Amino acid sequence: MLFRNEEPTGTPIPGMVPGPDPAVPDKPPLPTAPPLAPKNPALENLEALGTTQVPVVSPNIHLLTIIGQVEGHLTLPPQNKTTKYEHIIPQLVAVEQSPEIEGLLLVLNTVGGDVEAGLAIAEMIASLSKPSVSLVLGGGHSIGVPIAVSTTYSFIATTATMTIHPIRLTGLVIGVPQTYDYLDKMQDRVIRFVVANSNCSEQRFRELMFRTGELARDVGTIVVGPDAVKEGLIDEVGGLSDAVRKLRQLIAERKQARPGVVQ
Template identity: 60%
Template sequence: MKEEMEEVKETGSANLQNGDKKHCIKLLTIIGEVEGHENVSGNTKATKYEHLLPILAEIEDSEEIDGLLILLNTMGGDVEAGLSIAEMIASLSKPTVSLVLGGSHSIGGPLAVSADYSFIVPSGTMVIHPVRSNGMFIGVQKSLDNMIRTQDRITGFLAGHSRISKERIEELMLNPTELVKDVGSLLEGEEAVKEGLIDEVGGLSNALNKLHEMIDERNEKKNENV
């Protein structure tokens, strides 16, 4: 019990294995700012990518873990770190479900859609905007080219893991009316689903039920192939 509490405290993860379905589910939280190669301020709540990558590798390798539930409430953060986490989640062979709580902004978008199925609470928000030098238009031409390529990587990932087109994502990114003193769009729960960015509006019970269903389906397919 003490080790489990330390894991929650240090990495924001836990094992859920007392449900009726008898599945072992790994719970992973992505909270605050996604921290990359540089440490964020000591007063800022952060999720460290060097904590998450080993956990994701363990999930893939473990015979005991059946699926992954990701809870997100993030302002965004380091683009490269966020994309690396999202790519790892998307590459898992185990069933994965994400749930956006308060918000999943900037690089939180790819993290939310990296799961096999995504939920957002009714009051949850997604913020989509162009890549910025502080994380997620800068005026220096040499850097601008890199920013454009990075932005294409983000829009490509979002479109490739959801039902929204790359063209529509770019429209939302460059919208000058949604965000005060900035360009971009804020999508609330139902809007995010209507745009095809998130699969469904729902809460924790919906996300867990969906994950159990996906695990059962995966187990049935495995048994059929034996």
């Protein structure tokens, strides 16, 4: 039986807020994803650069490294330590265009690599309007030689070496005349570039390149730090402090020569 002011069970009375139904158990709250932890810069640097801290250097000097093998049009195996030329070219463009960057410090420890890519890097460095200094550590072999001499001034460590040898595809004898002519022209480009950007004569550089008896399975010459300076390939034997000091000197001289120009 229902009285006049009552409603059937389950039907709320108008104007009243319905309470929880005791017959329906409360649903547990939906799980929420934990908040994303902020990225740790130290871990990011460790993954990308192998160090927990990146030292702050002078903003007016850009450091460029040529490490391992210069990778060009072909991708090298993942176990090879490589320097990709498509990563280097944008940096060189930024060095030329940035008003904050006043000089380039180039550090090399390379076995060589793609001839056209290495020569392209060397040409871009040589065409910079800003002073540049290179430092050969460990080795600056093969196409690393043109890259090392492309800067305004060059240094080589006492124990560093440079291998000078002809351009070749493999150890096999090249039997196609067209291929030989192409390599010969490319080799002339490398020779002309090295001679134009160093104090080594073309005749002497060709003698070093085609010397027999020094390399076990190839023709060419290995020159150690002081010998590279004697041959006129590198300007001076020195280390990191010498290279930085020389670059700062070249930057100061450029400012004095162009007092009214703001980079």
